Amino acid sequence: MPQLRTALAQVNASVGDVAGNSAMILDWTRKAVAEGAHLVVFPELVLSGYPVEDLALRKSFAAANRAELEELAGKLRAAGCGDALVVVGHLERDDSGPRNAASFLHGGEVVATYHKHYLPNYGVFDEARYFAPGSRLPIVRWHGLDIGVVICEDIWQNGGPVAALGEVGVDVLVCPNGSPYERAKDDQRTPLVTGRAVEAGAPMLYVNLVGAQDELVFDGDSMVSDAEGRIVARAPQFAEHLLFTDLDVPAGGYTSTTVEVDPGRPAFEVQRIVLAPDPLPGYEPLPEPPLPEPLSEPAEVWGALVTGLRDYAHKNGFRTITFGFSGGIDSAVCAALAADALGPDALHGVSLPSTHSSEHSRSDASELAERLGCHFQVQPIAEMVEVFDRQLELTGLAAENVQARARGVTLMALSNLHGHLVLATGNKTELAVGYSTIYGDAVGGFAPIKDVPKTLVWELARWRNAEAEKRGEVPPIPENSISKAPSAELRPDQVDQDTLPPYEILDVVLDGYVEGDLGYADLLARGYDAELVERVLQLVDRAEYKRRQYPPGTKITFKAFGRDRRLPITNRWREVKP
């Protein structure tokens, strides 16, 4: 049976950096070819970065992408990679509009181009806004094997290009992806990849981006399924990786170009391109590397959050981070994430005590800094708050909020002085119910735990400390920050549960309402207390403006409070019955 050494390049592209991404593709292809790869596959839109959003609509950007693609083909040949077949995802534009494309590069030329057929238009995806769907199916015969390509969503929908390729016949299917991380996504992704391999009757080479772009984290997790649906190779999550597989598969010798699988849609136009009709001489395959151990649930979430924060900082030119160390659990977890993402020396914690701050909040904050080995300073806000209070005669909510805002102004001033990225440390539960001060604790460029419910914040803290202990390191998070009752400390003896239901209950109701899209009646049917449900739903429905003003943050669920959850601000709909 024909053999083929394939390499999946699980790389971290930057949106808009066409030249940089091109240089990266060249570099990784060189490494792959040096190890004898015959076929090298890069992820979806790797040349432009993903997702490009409205940049896709700029003609000059599409033109730059196409020009760079053609130059890249030449550079690959010049670098001695012209004998390999390289699959590169890129943007281009033709008479029908922008295309989400993947091209085969070989011998200094762009030899064939596929246009993504199924364009996802839900959740974080707006591809129907940007791209025209493709109907052309190039199949390249390469060292005796017929290689077809589809892109990401094409394998998430039934019928379409995978079914068409299965019908006309391919020996190998490659699939470049820009598939964002979500909790437990592998429960869907792995059976999908193996199922489509079986459907097409061919091994599936699934390669995904890694790294973060704004709110999205791409977790990698590239994999190879054989035609029987068995995972034979797999890359780790959250790390760049070059995944080699030696295929040894039967050649079908397919010649059909006729396909008619999807009535009501344009038929697919099959293009068969013969680059190398004959199999390679037999060679000794690489030893099969063991499949990586799957990450535990908290380890996977932690990896996503670290990646999200690290790439947001670095890709936006920030080398250092600051935010308020309150002594509470949220800022402690953010600090541990920041230290893991950028190193403790990049982290500049600030304690911002007010007259309502407890002794333990000050000592827990300084203990956190000590455990992490990060920079730390104390900036009391009493004097600033006093001027506002006196001049404006503040009382009640106004007096509470001015404390959070004095902290926000202080952190932004330190950011302006020293170039730090400011983090907002709010969690998903707070955001859901609007338990934060706009222009106060909501100040910042990035919100690392914005999509993490409060109960999961605690779980992550315990997990991270236990990991440290396993490794013989100092657990980063003070035990007292985990165990004490959470408080905003904006008035004397305040605790969160004065205002909010217990977090264990609140998080379950929020999960049903937000993630599950359950209505009031559905929630009651699940046995939750009517008064509690009413209270929670009203809080959520009224906090849309606050959420809108919150900084972006790493998304770990399908329904993060991010840019993709589109709700009107002016909205009189109340789920709750009168």
Added chain:
Amino acid sequence: MPQLRTALAQVNASVGDVAGNSAMILDWTRKAVAEGAHLVVFPELVLSGYPVEDLALRKSFAAANRAELEELAGKLRAAGCGDALVVVGHLERDDSGPRNAASFLHGGEVVATYHKHYLPNYGVFDEARYFAPGSRLPIVRWHGLDIGVVICEDIWQNGGPVAALGEVGVDVLVCPNGSPYERAKDDQRTPLVTGRAVEAGAPMLYVNLVGAQDELVFDGDSMVSDAEGRIVARAPQFAEHLLFTDLDVPAGGYTSTTVEVDPGRPAFEVQRIVLAPDPLPGYEPLPEPPLPEPLSEPAEVWGALVTGLRDYAHKNGFRTITFGFSGGIDSAVCAALAADALGPDALHGVSLPSTHSSEHSRSDASELAERLGCHFQVQPIAEMVEVFDRQLELTGLAAENVQARARGVTLMALSNLHGHLVLATGNKTELAVGYSTIYGDAVGGFAPIKDVPKTLVWELARWRNAEAEKRGEVPPIPENSISKAPSAELRPDQVDQDTLPPYEILDVVLDGYVEGDLGYADLLARGYDAELVERVLQLVDRAEYKRRQYPPGTKITFKAFGRDRRLPITNRWREVKP
């Protein structure tokens, strides 16, 4: 020829307020029927409000819409309107998903329902995300005339339901719309309506929403075109209105239900429903009201901005407004808009002088308040700024920004104390180039002139003053605020043009880059200076995060810096050549 008295109800719906919108529909139908209307037509999604965004995906919301629609049919009959035919836009959900629907209500029943076919998915529109496209064409015979319905985008695309209805034959075409205002949109809208009437060979009853929803303003401008493409009746812009027209048109006596106009798409299924086969006895038509005078360009923009601000405040429960009166042109125009929108007694201006504030900025601010007759107070920020400066040892940009932020904290404290809506007074030019302080002058719930370029701000000021003079009123805006050189006054003797190109040039380049989507080469080809273009493009490309954090504001162009212009924050694409 059969006669028919039609009434187009140009109303202001509220998103999510299904019960309130239903009561409004009942009320306006009563008024129309009292004047003898036989057919009453409401705008697109009037029952749910428009646009509902991700609310469309909530099953409980769709169910509430459908239930209210059926109740409304009963209420209309109970109110003595059961003999009229009423067309109501509403959300519903079936096995294919949510639908953007319009139903014919008559005799206490929902007699037929149309589903929007063309779903716009560009600019502010995301309808492919929400709705399944329809393929059913109900045609109702009513007093001898065959009445067909299409919705909004259906008339903006060639082919599809309008062509199909033209082919099978209708006597009258009704078109409910949620068509947002844009500058000069009537140049497209009017010929479109008249052209489709000619294409269908039938009068077109075009009814649009009026009022604002978040960043969108619906300007009304409902109109009737006869089958020859002549506008025979028209409602004013920016006002609720009931537009009566007595039709007297030939009955085609159409019976065909066969249509095959759009190969490659599902064929339309024509449903002919006979409610009243015979023409009405002849009656005396109402006198034709004169067509309203078209508004001048500045009057139209002003109307949009006043409507946007008024509805944002009222629909979000704000009765009063506050913001900083700087003495400059932006805050002066915002003040005049606020006074026009909510009345001068609702406006609480605050002068927030710093040590760098000029004497004229203080006197211009108080003169503005006097001219408007609004509330006014002075809150110097020197003492607050001094504490931050001293404690944090601020210099340079950090010292400049802390002034803007002390103002932001002060205004938010006043908002917390008194319940005012805070306005951010930045204009489109500033937003484009990032000339604002995040958490400083960007503080607020709404930004009325966010989509107004600086040069248009001046033009609006002059126009508004001239209007006042025409009416014998005090011109609201101090002459000095219009004529003096703009300055942020964050350091001594600072003026905007220290940092920015002259606004006349800047606005033209920005218009090309943002609105025209021109690339670097295109802009040079238009003869603009290369250095200037490079500088402007770099400023724009780097200000995405700031724009994202800015409050929402009324949109008057296709490419406002609003929620619909979707650009990555992390974006390494630079249009400028090295």
